[in-house]
Amino acid sequence: MTTSWFAIILTSIAALALTLLPLPTTMQVHNPQWLLLTMIFWSLYRPAQAGLIYAWIAGLMLDVATNGLLGLNALLFTMTAFLVLSLRQRLGVAPLLSQALLIAGFTLVYLMVGLWVEGVATDLVSMATYLSRALSNLAAWPVVFFLLSRLARISER
C-alpha cells in the first residue's frame, strides 16, 4: 500500500491553503488546523512514507506561511507525529469517534506546548546558550562514561 508522493504533497498544499483562507477574526479562532489533521492522517495510514521528516517540513511550511516563530510548528508537528506513530496500532483500528477524541487530546497537548514555547520565546536568545549546554553534554558524556565505568570496575574488586 503506497500512495504516490504527489497525492501526499498535493493534499498538504490544499490543507495549507485552507488554513490560510482569510476568515473574520472571530471565525479564525475556530478554524480547524487542517494541515495538522492531514499530517496525522498520512502518518496514521501511510507511516512508511509520511514520517517524522514529512511532519517537520509541513510544520516549517506552516511557520513560514503564518509569519510565526520559525521552527515552532515544526517542533510541535514532529512531536505530534511521534505520538501518533507510537500509538498507531491502537489508533488505526479505533472507531472514528474515539479517533477524533484522541486527536482532540493530541491537539490539547500541542496547544499547551505551543503556549509554553511562545512564553519562553521572549528568552529564546538565552535558549541558545542552553542549547550549547546540551551540545557540551553530548561531548562530555563519553569522558564521564569512560571515567565512571573505570571507577565502577575498580571499586568492584
Add this chain to the structure above:
Amino acid sequence: MALFDSHRPGFNLLLVLVVISIALMSLDRIGTRWVSQLDQGLGGATDGIVKAIHQPVVMARSVGQWFVERRVLQADVERLREENILLRGQMQQFVALQREVDELRAMLDGKASAIPSVLLARRVGHPPSLQGNLFTIDRGHGDDVRPGDPVIDAHGVVGQILRSTRSGATVIQLTSRDHILSIVLGDTGRTALLRGTGNRQLIAERVPERTAIKPGDLLTTSGIDTAFPRGYPVARVIAIEMDEAQGFIRLIAEPVADLERLDHVLVITEAPDAPAADTDAASDETLERPIITPPTDGNTVDESAVPDATGATDDD
C-alpha cells in the same frame, strides 16, 4: 497488511529534529541572516498560496467594475481631476516651503531634508494571524522593498514591512501588539514610544505629567527610531489617563490611517534621513551643541528632540 508493521519511529530522528527546531527558533529570534533567507525563500511559495486564495476576491471586484455606470465613472474622473489640480496647487506652495526649510536647516546644521521615494503597492492577501494585523502586498524584493521599510497610506502611518519575498511582502500593522514606534507628542517636541495593543487603540506610556497635550492632538513620527522618517502623522490622542502617584500620564490614541479599508498603500523604500542618521549624528553634535544648548549630558538619541523642546517652551 501495513497495520501490523510497527512503524515506530526512532528516538534518534526525533531528537535530531527537535534540536534542529529549537536551534531554528533561537536563531530566528536572534535574527540570523541565513534563517531570514530561508524564511524569504519559502515565504515566496506560501505568499503565492495566499495570493492565489485572494484571487477570487480580486476577480469578483474586477467583474463588478464592468457593471459600473458610465455616468458614475465620469463623475469619478471629474472629481479626481479636480482633486489633482487642488493638490498640485497646494504642492507648489509646499515645494517653496520645502526649499525654505532646507535653506534654514542647511544654515543651522548643514543637513538638508529630502523627499523620500515612495512606491505604490496593492494589498493582495491576508495571512491568518490571531489578531488579524498582517496583510500582504504585491511588491517585494524586486522593487527594493526590504524588511523594516515604513508603510503609509493617504492619511498616515500604516505599519512596517515584516518580510519581503520575491513576489510580495508581508506588512505588520502598527496596531499589532508586536509593533512599537517613536513619536513626537503634538507640538510639545517631546518624544515617547507608541505601542500597539492588538485592537484599534495605541498606547504611549510614561509620558511626563506636565506635558501640554490634550485629546485630539496629533502624534507624528519622530525619526529617532531610524525606521520611520520624521514628521508622518501616526495617531490622534483620544484619551489621557492620569497616574498621580507616579507623575506620569498614559496616552490612548487611535491611528489616523484608514486601516479598515486598505486597498492601496505606499511603501517608503528609501527613507532619506533614516540610514544617514548614524553617520550624521556625530557631526550634528559638534555643530549643534555650542549654538543651541549649553553642554548637556544628554545622549545622542535625545539630541534631535532638544531643539524642538526649547522652541516649544519659548512659545509658551
